Structure formats: C-alpha cells, structure tokens
Amino acid sequence: MSIKHEKWMSQYNRSYDSKEEKEKRLKIYKDNLAYIESFNSGGHKYELGVNGFADLTKDEFLTKYTGNFVPQKSLAFSSFIYENVKEVPDSVDWRELGAVTPVKSQGPCGSCWAFSAVAAIEGISFIRSGELTSLSEQHILDCTSAAIGCQGGWMDQAFEFVMNNAGLACDTDYPYQASKEFCNADMTSSLAVTITGFEHVPPSNETAMALAVANQPVAVTIDPGLLQFYRSGVVTGACGTSGAHAVAIIGYGSSEDGTKFWLGKNSWGTFWGENGFFRIERDVDVVGGMCGLALGVSYPIA
Structure with missing residues (x-):
C-alpha cells in the first residue's frame, strides 16, 4: 500500500x-x-475511482473543494422565460453544440459558485453570439464584495456583479489564482461578455428545469456528499440536499439502461469524474431532485 x-x-x-x-x-x-x-x-449505477482527493477525509474534502456556504436567498419568481416552451428534445448536450468551455479547476478554494455562474454565462454568450469565450472566475472572486470569496458565495451575486460591472473579463486577461486577491477594477478594455439579467427556475420542478436546460446551460446548487470519488456512470441513491457545492448543468439524456440523467460540468479538474463532467439521476421522486439539484437553479439572460 x-x-x-x-x-x-x-x-x-x-x-x-x-x-x-x-x-x-x-x-x-x-x-x-x-x-x-x-x-x-x-x-451500483456508477463507479468510484482513486483521484486527487484520495488522501482527504470527507470533511476535509468538503471544506476545501466546495463553497456554496452562503445561506440561500428567498427566491422570488417574477418571471420564467421558458414557461411557455411546449416541446424539448429527448436529450441535449451543450458540449456538442459548442457552448461549453474546457473543464477548469477551482483548486482548494470554495469558489465553485463563481465557476458555476461563469459556465452559464459562457453558454448563453455563445448561444447569442456564436462565439465561445472562456471567462474569468477570478474577476468575480476578487470584485464581488457581497460574497466571501473562497469561503463561499451565491451565483446570483456573480450574475449581479457582471450586470453592474457592464461585463466580465476573459480568463486570459484576468487569470485564476485560487485565492481572493485585490480587485482589479481597471478592466474596461478587457470586458468580453455582459448579461442583462438572470432568473430562477421554479424550485423542485425538474420539468421546468428541462425547459431551461434545453435552451441554455444553467447554474445549480448540489449536495456533494456522493461526489468525492465519482468516476463514471449515473449517480443514484440516497443523497442530502445541503447545496454546499455549485455546478453547471449542460444537458440531459438517458443511459443505455434507461436511467434518466442530468449532465453536469464540475470545477474539480479533468482528473475527476468523466473528464471533469458527471451524470446524475433525473426526474427522481424526491423533493428537490437528486442531491437537491433542483432547489437552486438559475440562469443568465443576455
């Protein structure tokens, strides 16, 4: 050994x-x-594997590599732009459609909330413009004063920053440091993408969530308790609803045995999961969805 x-x-x-x-x-x-x-x-329907987290206890892993610790806001629904969509495809994979940048790594910093929001912004930006730009999580991490950086945050705070700042820098201009640094406010010439607003999907409604995901990648909170050693397959089984981690949902489909799944993009690097992506059961008979992923779903509007 x-x-x-x-x-x-x-x-x-x-x-x-x-x-x-x-x-x-x-x-x-x-x-x-x-x-x-x-x-x-x-x-089981999924397999575990030895990865870069193998020398950490579960508590150590959750402390270092998750980070949506800010209490969830009370979600008020003034609108849901996809509520009148009548039909969606049986499966969607926004990677195949060109709307997903390569998997990134947040490192030992609880900045998953920024990565989740950025993945959703990158997706809608591509859908609107036809150009895929890798955007800066560090810009959000440094300059979003309402959040607490590596100790947690909320995707709404990231979206609000991008709106109020009139844009977000690309990650080559404002590279990731895995720690909260001094905010570089002088980024006007580097602002690559902006959004005009954001909305929430009605909670615990996977049908509504599918309407949104069929039209763009979304940001979600999730209980990461089953994910430390995930390697492949569709995550199923008993799970919590802590919302202590944030990821992007970039598609959905069904596996060969008929298990419905959501397709997620994580921010733990490509050594984890299915080259940094994962699948988790969809349309489960549990309030909040599998691991609570349908409780806090949001998406930017561009």
Whole structure:
C-alpha cells in the first residue's frame, strides 16, 4: 500500500511537511481505497475511482473543494422565460453544440459558485453570439464584495456583479489564482461578455428545469456528499440536499439502461469524474431532485 501511495503522490504532485503527516495521509488513503473497492463491488449505477482527493477525509474534502456556504436567498419568481416552451428534445448536450468551455479547476478554494455562474454565462454568450469565450472566475472572486470569496458565495451575486460591472473579463486577461486577491477594477478594455439579467427556475420542478436546460446551460446548487470519488456512470441513491457545492448543468439524456440523467460540468479538474463532467439521476421522486439539484437553479439572460 505504501508503494501505491508513493505512486499516487507522484501522479498528483503531492508532498507532506512531516513523516507524521505522511503517515496520517497514508492511513486516510488506505481507508478511502477500501471504501472505493467495496462500493464498486456493490452493483451500483456508477463507479468510484482513486483521484486527487484520495488522501482527504470527507470533511476535509468538503471544506476545501466546495463553497456554496452562503445561506440561500428567498427566491422570488417574477418571471420564467421558458414557461411557455411546449416541446424539448429527448436529450441535449451543450458540449456538442459548442457552448461549453474546457473543464477548469477551482483548486482548494470554495469558489465553485463563481465557476458555476461563469459556465452559464459562457453558454448563453455563445448561444447569442456564436462565439465561445472562456471567462474569468477570478474577476468575480476578487470584485464581488457581497460574497466571501473562497469561503463561499451565491451565483446570483456573480450574475449581479457582471450586470453592474457592464461585463466580465476573459480568463486570459484576468487569470485564476485560487485565492481572493485585490480587485482589479481597471478592466474596461478587457470586458468580453455582459448579461442583462438572470432568473430562477421554479424550485423542485425538474420539468421546468428541462425547459431551461434545453435552451441554455444553467447554474445549480448540489449536495456533494456522493461526489468525492465519482468516476463514471449515473449517480443514484440516497443523497442530502445541503447545496454546499455549485455546478453547471449542460444537458440531459438517458443511459443505455434507461436511467434518466442530468449532465453536469464540475470545477474539480479533468482528473475527476468523466473528464471533469458527471451524470446524475433525473426526474427522481424526491423533493428537490437528486442531491437537491433542483432547489437552486438559475440562469443568465443576455
């Protein structure tokens, strides 16, 4: 097991400050491997795998790599622009349609809320303009004073910043640092994309959510408790509704065995999941949807 751990450390460029810390991480690594192997022998619809989070406890993982900790606002619905849509395709994948940038990594910073919002903005910008631009999460992280940066935030706050700022920089002009830095307000010449507003999908309504996703990628909150070691397949089973993480939903469909799923884009890098993407069960008979993903769904208007 020590040899496996050493190879894993090399693969993920991991080092420890002391012999004691390395022994502690080795034990956690061994426990996680045992859990993954046990889970994969249980006949589930999805598989787990060893990834860059294998030396973290569940609590450590949630603390470092999630971050939608700000209490959810009371959602007021003045409008839902897709409520009169009568028909949607059986499946949608906005990657195939050109509206999704490559998977990014938030690193050990609870900035998932910014990545979720940016993915949705990138999507609607492409749909309106025909040009796909990779936008800056750091611009939002640094300059959204209503949020608390790496300690959490809310996608509404990101959308409001982009509206009030009259645009968002591209990520080559304002690159990601995985920490909240001083706001560079002098970005006028670099503002690549703007939005005119945002709306929420009625909560716990996966039918309404499908109407929105058929027309553009959306930002959602989700309970990440089942996702630390996700590798492939459709996530099913008992799950919480904490909303402690935020992702983008970029499509939907059905697997070969008929399981309906949502297609999600995460911000944990390509070493996680299906090259950074994941599938999670759709139209479940649970209030809030699987892992609460239908509780906090929002989308920008461009």
